[in-house]
Amino acid sequence: MTVATYTVTGMTCGHCVSAVTEEVSAIPGVSGVEIDLSTGAVVVTSEHDLERTAVAAAVDEAGYRLV
Amino acid sequence: MTVATYTVTGMTCGHCVSAVTEEVSAIPGVSGVEIDLSTGAVVVTSEHDLERTAVAAAVDEAGYRLV
Numbered sequence: 001m002t003v004a005t006y007t008v009t010g011m012t013c014g015h016c017v018s019a020v021t022e023e024v025s026a027i028p029g030v031s032g033v034e035i036d037l038s039t040g041a042v043v044v045t046s047e048h049d050l051e052r053t054a055v056a057a058a059v060d061e062a063g064y065r066l067v
Numbered sequence: 068m069t070v071a072t073y074t075v076t077g078m079t080c081g082h083c084v085s086a087v088t089e090e091v092s093a094i095p096g097v098s099g100v101e102i103d104l105s106t107g108a109v110v111v112t113s114e115h116d117l118e119r120t121a122v123a124a125a126v127d128e129a130g131y132r133l134v
Contacts, residue, residue, distance in 0.1 A: 014130075015082030 001031075002049050006042045010064040011035070023062040027054050040067075068098075069116050073109045077131040078102070090125040107134075 008020055017035045024033045024044060032045035042059075044050065056066040075087055081104070088100045091111060099112035109126075111117065123133040 012079035013083055015086065016080055019082065 001045065001047065003043060003045050004050065006044065006055055006059075007040045007067050008035075008042050008059050008064050009040055009067050011037055011040060013037070016062075016064065019062040020059060020064055023058040024055065027058055068112065068114065070110060070112050071117065073111065073122055073126075074107045074134050075102075075109050075126050075131050076107055076134055078104055078107060080104070083129075083131065086129040087126060087131055090129040091122065094121050094125055 011017055011020060014037070017037050020042065021033045021035060024030060024042065027046070027050060029047040029050065030044060031047065034043040035041070044055065052066075059066045078084055078087060084102045084104050087109065088102060091097060091100045091109065094113070094117060096114040096117065097111055098114065099110075101110040102108070111122065119133075126133045
């Protein structure tokens with residue numbers, strides 16, 4: 001079990017949080033996604049270490065940016 | 068055909084615009100909804116005059132507020 005925290009910019013409301021949660025949750029191995037809208041912190045729980053590029057791609061797919 | 072402009076507060080992104088568009092479009096008689104996110108202006112085209120309370124209820128349902 002791995003827990004990693006990323007920062008995502010551009011999220012402004014609960015819909016944005018839902019969109020990022022949905023895309024990041026779809027990454028194979030991910031079991032949990034918690035997002036703090038006010039800080040942009042995205043805490044991802046997964047079975048194994050994730051490739052940062054996979055997380056960045058999921059965030060991009062949702063329409064936001066990993067920093 | 069009637070065109071009326073309302074102001075909605077709280078919308079911060081395209082998802083918010085989509086949510087308001089969806090709810091207001093569902094009001095019977097409405098044929099068009101155009102929203103300017105930067106100003107909160109919601110331009111509604113409908114077959115007949117709408118009750119303001121119906122528009123307010125739809126906006127509320129979407130999670131925002133008619134002012």
